[in-house]
Amino acid sequence: MADLNTDVRYIKGIGEQRAKALEKLGITDLRGLISWFPRRYDDRTQAKKISELIPGESACVAAMIASPPTVSHIRKGMDLVKVRAVDDTGVLDVTFFNQTWLKNNLVQGETYIFYGKAEGNLLRKTMASPIVEAEGRREFTGRIVPIYPLTAGVSQLILSRSIRQGLDACADILPDVLPDSVRQEHHLCRIEYAYENIHFPESPEALDLARRRLAFEELFLFTIGLQRLRNRRETVHVPPCHDVDMGAFYDSLPFTLTDAQRRCVEEALADMRSGAPMNRLCQGDVGSGKTMVAAACVYFCVKNGRQAALMAPTEILAKQHYAGLAPLLENLGIRCALLTGSTPAKTKRSIAEQLTAGEIDFAIGTHALITEGIAYRDLGLVVTDEQHRFGVGQRAALAAKGEHPHTLVMSATPIPRTLALILYGDLEVSVIDQLPPGRQPVETYAVPGSYHQRVYNFIRKLAAEGRQTYIVCPMVSENDELPDERKAVTEYAKKLQAEVFPDLKVAFVHGKMKAKEKDAVMTAFAAHETDILVSTTVIEVGVDVPNAAVMVIENAERFGLSQLHQLRGRVGRGKHQSYCILISDNQNEETRQRLKVMTKTTDGFKIAEEDLRLRGPGDFFGQRQHGLPGLKIADIGCDTQLLQEARQAAETLLAQDPDLTSCPAAAERLAELFTQAADTLN
């Protein structure tokens, strides 16, 4: 008997090799398999007549084989099967490459369903290598077909057949985390129905019900988890911080804080003096100067005799914070240390000892800060940077290193206040709504791929003026496979170096590199030892190289607005006029609009609003753009209504049954979700 924890090799057709491939997607057991949700769907319910086929568009057509298929040998290793199919409106010539068995499988006089891209003209329609199946089989045609994100060695066919088996084995034993009362009150379908129809929807309506149910479930668990964290915190009292003369800190800065920065600092300090632990979200657009707000809080905390920690999502960012803050704060008598995954074991041990002894006041680092064996003498303040990269669990893990420390969360993702309330529990929100003086808005252009030469010329011209350029590398996925970023980045960088910029220094960085290598590349770029940095979105978060003045984003259609905004925020951080060039050949109306928004405004909040508006609700026939860790189906931007409902249900349940004794499945799932390790980190 199989259950959810049964190894995927249980599935017929999955052996060692495919199991290995699936493991790359994080799928090891049946639970993982059936929770691998489609990224989009193809609606193949409607079959067209041959005369209705539009060249260039994919469609299903039901047609009868008119004459026996022929096979011709084109060249070595290449065979071609040709067959003519007809319906009462016309003729369709179909060809298949290297599928010679079809010669015997396609029977003259029988009707089949073909799904593929139509070509040809009004008089003569053709289809090359369509999917073909017998009428009424309804595996790949005649229904809404799930399209899964893939990896090498696993095809759509294998995935969907494996998931079929997985569902058949587990449908009756799926634990339902929703109590019946909640399910009924909110008109949600049963768990078996939801899993069946998210993978193999009977109809658009069934898919809708399934999605709604699964999204609700995620949001429900998410809010319960947050609510419990919050409940634990509410009654807590801590000794209030005493006042500190901040003059010395402000005087030591090379600039004056903006009014907005000052206000955020004041709000945070007031929290810390209040006698309850601070829980504050500091939101500010890229480049608004959040780091200095954090530094002010650290200064205040340490001068109160307690320790502080700052956790960044990447090693690069942690080092950058250390390089920027340590000299400033050391000067003010604050002992700082950097702790990351690549800190040598010996240094790590010594830092750990000093933290325990209270000989270090301020630790800056990655999630290494929350690993076992790191203990603080008196951790009074925890700052997390670019919070959306961290799971709730990690934030809690760092806070657990102290006795109800104050927490400050910094985020450049502008989210509406109602959402912030839910996502960040009961965090108070401060907004830095002002950029430091003297910043010039980044000039932004959206251009087609035919402009590449001009873009390269432009990069060269600015390089001659001493500026540097980021190029976010083109990433194309073939057949829905997840793109191979390592290959894409290295090959593009090599090509640029050899063919386009032999006289400049081109470097590259991608997420698959070791932290040390990444760091070396970034450091060299920051020191202007290289001119052009080709990368994936690993540079999306927080890196600060004021001399970089050009950001080129290839395949810009692949990114959501907020992400484009984050990427653009890497330039325009110094005194030079900066440029962002979005390259895309995509003609899709929504894409065009999205890129246009980027050229029109640099205001992050406006961009976030537009992002929501453009994507709109119910966008699940399209590709999903981003989500939060732990949310695979729900989309915080679109499912606002559902979020409210789920939240209300969660609150009602917790009020009656705070320990969730009535729904052990939910309690179990929560325990998993909220202890899950740092898998969203680079």
Ligand code: ADP
């Ligand atoms: P972000 O909000 O994106 O984290 P940073 O804290 O990295 O922004 O600040 C961006 C840049 O602006 C840094 O180089 C920082 O030194 C500088 N900066 C911050 N505050 C001010 C200010 N008040 N005046 C001038 N420059 C500032």
Ligand code: MG
């Ligand atoms: Mg920052």
